[in-house]
Amino acid sequence: MKTSILMPCALALCLSFAFPAQEHESGVPIPPVPSFDTEDPVAHGTALASYADLRDQGWKDEVSQGRMTLYSAAGDSVERSFTRMVLEGAVDGDKILVRFLTPAEIKGVAALTHEHAQDSDDNWLYLPANKRVRRISGANKTASFQGTEFTYEDLSNLEIAEYTWRFLEQAELEREGEEPQPVYRVEARPRDADSGYSRIVVSYHRDHWRRERIEYWDRAERKLKTWDSSAWTLHHGRFWRAVSIEMANHQTGKRTTLDSAKVYLDLSRYKSSRTGEARANLSDSNFTTQAFQ
Amino acid sequence: MTSELRVARSLFRHRFVLAIGSLAVVTSLALLGGRRVADFSTRMAGLGDTSNGAGGVTPLVFDPRMDLWFGADDEVVQAFHQIEERFVAEDYVMVTFEVPTDASDEETRRFGVFAREHLATIARLTDELLTIPGVRHVRSLTRSPWIRYGTIGDGATQERGLLISDLVEGDPGQLSERDLVERMIAVLGAQRAAARVGEESVRRVLGPGAVLADHIGEPLLLGTIINDSGTTTALQVQVLRPRVDADVLAAAFEPGSGEHDVAPALYAVQAQRAALRGIEHVLRVESGLAPRAPGYAQLEAWIDTLPQGTERDAAAVELRNPNKNFMAGAEGRVLRKYFEYEPDGKGGKGGKGGYVDLSDPSQPLEAPASFRPEPRSPHVFHVGGTPLFERNFETVGMSDSKYMGLMMLAIAVLLALVFRSIAGTLVPLTIVLCAVAGMLGAAFLKGDLINNLTMVSPNMLTAVSIADAIHLLASWQKLRGRYAERSELIIEVLRRNALPVFLTSVTTAVGFYSLTISEMIPVRMLGYTAGFGALLAWALSMSVVPAALSLVPHRGRTAPELEEGALERGWEARLSRFVLRSRRGILIGSGLALVVSIWGLVHLRIDSDFRAMFPDDNPVMSDFNWIEARMGGVGDFEIVFDGVRVERPAWSEDDAARLARLRLRRAGAAAGEAEFEPLDAAAQAELTTLSQEEAAFQGARIAVSADFLREVDAFEARLRQEMAEPGSALAVLTDLTSPLDILRRMHQVQNDNSGRFYRVPAEEDVPAAQRQESLEYDEWTEEWLLVPAQDASTLAAQYYLQYENGAKPGENLSTQVSMDRTRFRMQGRLEQSPSEVTLDAVRRVAEIGRDEFPGLSMRVVHAADLRGTREAQGAVLADVDLSGKMMLFARTNRIFTVGFVQSMAIALTLITLLIGTIFRSLRLALVSIIPNVLPIMMPLSVFGLLGRPLDAPAIFVASVALGVCVDDTLHFFTKFVRARRQGLGLEHSFRYVFETTGTAITFTSVILVLGFGTLVLSDFSPNYMMGTLAAAMVALAWVADIVVTPAVLSLVFHDSPETDTPDASAPTASASLEPALQ
Known part of the structure; x- marks a missing residue:
């Protein structure tokens, strides 16, 4: 058992070698990796998840273009593209604005979300065809996001307090056409009875603290879905973003992929293509119901 | 030496080799077939x-697949x-119960199933049903989407908007009376709610000025999961027909x-069966009929000793899995989790109303006398749906296989009575058993499984x-005492029978x-299974019988020695004389029978009404009838609209x-934005082409x-109009749902919930x-955004999106609209009816589409289904397919009928x-038609006449x-021709025929009548009818051959044989014919 006490220290050492300088292009320092209590799997799991959460903070805002591809069990597919703007929430949750670009009949439809750490999120939807913004409530956590295999629950942040975490194992995540990735597998059981899942298992990259894979089990404890993130890119030498995300439903054979292009993190670090001047960061005023019509 | 004698000698000489050979073939077939089944x-x-x-x-060994009944290229299939493939592969199982209208508690009297107590039951069952592996979704009164406009x-953040939630969230016990009324209005509509709880209560919720008719309730739930009066409710359990992963499948097969x-x-069916087991377990727990067995506590204790981790979790899951009643615990010992009791069906009048334990057939079936159910709720649950129906076919089919044993017993007894010898009893039985084993073995070896039809093979x-x-x-019995040598006897038996037995086997196989x-x-x-069996039985008979007899x-x-004149007084002679004397009467009688039979056959209706196939007390059918009486049809009907008409x-x-x-360039240039260059001619041309x-x-x-x-909105309205007309062909169609319901609901909630906006959005709404x-x-994003007109x-597209934004995966639009939006699904529910009624409804739907909706092209309806055709006029928007299991079943009728006529004719x-060909006589061939056809037509025509x-x-x-x-x-003709060739007159020819083969024909007929007669005991009416018909046909065939055949023959053959001169040894009329004709 001695080794297990030494492990986190060794790990911390390794990590500090991997990232010798705490200074980054982004100017956002990497929080030091704490020493994990490996005796208690619950404490260990909670600490791992909390640290991974902490690690991905400070990016301020994000603008990207995305393309969702929905695949049926028979292999047919349809595409939808959209732009997505996110403002990182300092205290409460993030604010997200998604605007559809294709197919043509939903071009201009926009969805605004104010996430809340404690309360349920606020959602609004704008339909250009009747020029109305409607607040939508109770858009159930288990509801599908735009008919994809993702539910709102899947896309919202994994709030540490909403789950019971438990460390499972260290493993090598093997995926086709990819080097095996060293991961921690941590189980999360939702505390909320409204969740669509009995449990999920998150695989955190042991070096980069990215969520490489999330596996979902339904309430009957059968494996339901797997989320895989790949084609990671590092932004400003600090923040990892997956260019490609796939959610596969094992029970229905359907899947959805989410590909991002033109990802801008922290807008102030870019110059406007029109004016050539430094761009401003997004602010709360970009995420109001007036702004998104 | 005649060829018959040569064959008989040869058979006799090689009898042991042939017998051992045929038995070896049968044994290997049985063993290999058995191994194939085990392996499969x-x-x-x-x-x-x-x-x-x-x-x-x-x-x-049983293949319960529905597809089996249709060809792979059948359009409806x-x-x-x-x-x-395009939507979802699943079936509905309806779990229903009702509350008494005269309940003792006031809340139930006022609120019906909306009373808190009952909502709690529904919520509890919903949660438990969702834990069943294979259940995709449960729609119930508590767990249905409640979409509305409200605060x-x-x-400070208060705002009006769209509220999407389950009808009842959290603990139903916490709901106030006002909450209950609000939900009643949401589901039943204001007027129906007012009829239950009074207008005053309704107005307290809606406000004094509200127009009650504006609050229409939820059409998606009314009549589906709740009846109009709110006293009966259903939990609609969506059970997947799960897919098998291609890799897993390829690894196994x-x-x-x-x-x-x-x-x-087959896997999908098995998985559904497992889910049904789970559903029934959950309901038994609710009704107090599934107490935990001691094993449950032992398993729980064992799981507690396991270290935290995946294995322990898996064990805990296994313990809770309702589909499994057994589980391996400590040291791999399999323990039973629950006793699963069910009333033994003998309750009520005079019965003691005991309980039977279903969970472990190896245990005594009776529940302990001390057992008293302790129900959680007082309801009687009625369960219906296609998976139960399909399982019922198998249950009844399997229980019918017990008649095989009964038939064997009946035959053994008869054989013993007839032959009064051990050989006479055992030899035929052995041959039959071997033939059956060989036939089944061969079928399994070929990769076939048993189905409801081959079950009777x-x-x-x-x-x-x-x-x-x-x-x-x-x-053998007849000639036994007349030969000194055993070999002579057996060779003679073979000589006499080799040809007729061969011919009869061949014709049976044909x-x-x-x-x-x-x-x-x-x-x-x-x-092919029974045909092969018939040939196998022939091989066994011709080899094993001589071997056994030696x-x-x-x-x-x-x-x-025969007494002088004894044969003259024998029944053979008397029957011959009688037939010849009364041939005119017999022929007239047969002619009349033929006419009446044809008349009856013309009026014969063939039907596959599944309700009529099972007895009324069949538990599945009685639940089915109960549900249908309260909630309307449970049979599926699919109308799928397909926009991909031509290669796009x-x-x-x-x-x-x-x-x-x-387009952006054009719009930008038009708006005078500097960065957009106006379209030149080439760009303009490209724009035009691309736009087209x-x-x-x-x-x-x-x-x-x-x-x-x-168009589809109007089509639906038109169908609904006829569905409401009593007596119309569409009266059996009880419900129609489609994505139109979603569009209407979305349009309504976007417009302050007003019932007037419960309609498909139109141009003026933009x-x-x-x-x-x-x-x-x-x-x-630093990009231009051109939002199209x-x-x-x-608007419709955006309403779908809005709905999909809030719907649970189980309520997903993808089960109704294909992802690429080219296919649109409307679902109806059909009441169980005779197949012609079902097909009439289908035909009427097709007719309405064809005659009144030029935009719709009714595609998958066989030409025969529609009278007359009409060329499509104007722009066709979509092809329409009509389908569904109920319709498939109904269509089997036509396939059955056509198949029957074809195969009989051939x-x-x-x-x-x-x-x-065999008898080289056209006359004989034509005469044979009458005794062959009449016995078959007559029993069938009785159904038509009645x-x-x-x-x-x-x-x-x-x-x-x-x-x-x-x-x-054939047996008759062989002997008849033989007698004629010997130069006998008609009377003596018939006498010879009766003497040589009358007993055997009679024995066989009696045995067959009784053998088929055992099927009369079956509960499954096709089997019952099959038994009755077969018994009647065989009995009539006997009558026809003994009476009608000679009468007809006497009409076409003259009393003196026209062929061959009489043999020198031709018997005289007074002597026994037997030895002379050897």
């Missing part, structure tokens, strides 16, 4: 665990499978093999194969093989992007086309300002030709009976 079952278990956890692999948030094709469907084979042995044994031309796989299977002690010549031009994402850029291509592509996306939605495209620059089509022609529909599968018994009729006729 093991591999099936590898696809996924669908067992009850008791361990071991149950042999899978294809449409059905396309629905599975969101509190305090070789791709391209028959098993590889069968396995996924052992009975059929027994019936037809026993005749061979009986004819041989009857001769009768069976004629079934293989049927479109229906089970009928084909029955044909082991029976021979008593030498013991028969006394390729339209890639690149094309779309190019078009978008050109896009329009062609978009035209197929009917679900987002206002033109189509308008504000004028939005009908033009608009251009804006998004400084955050909006219209009713884009068999009869072949057999007539065969007789003509106006009683005949169960479709039963009709195929006629092919078997034809085989038997022909057997009798």
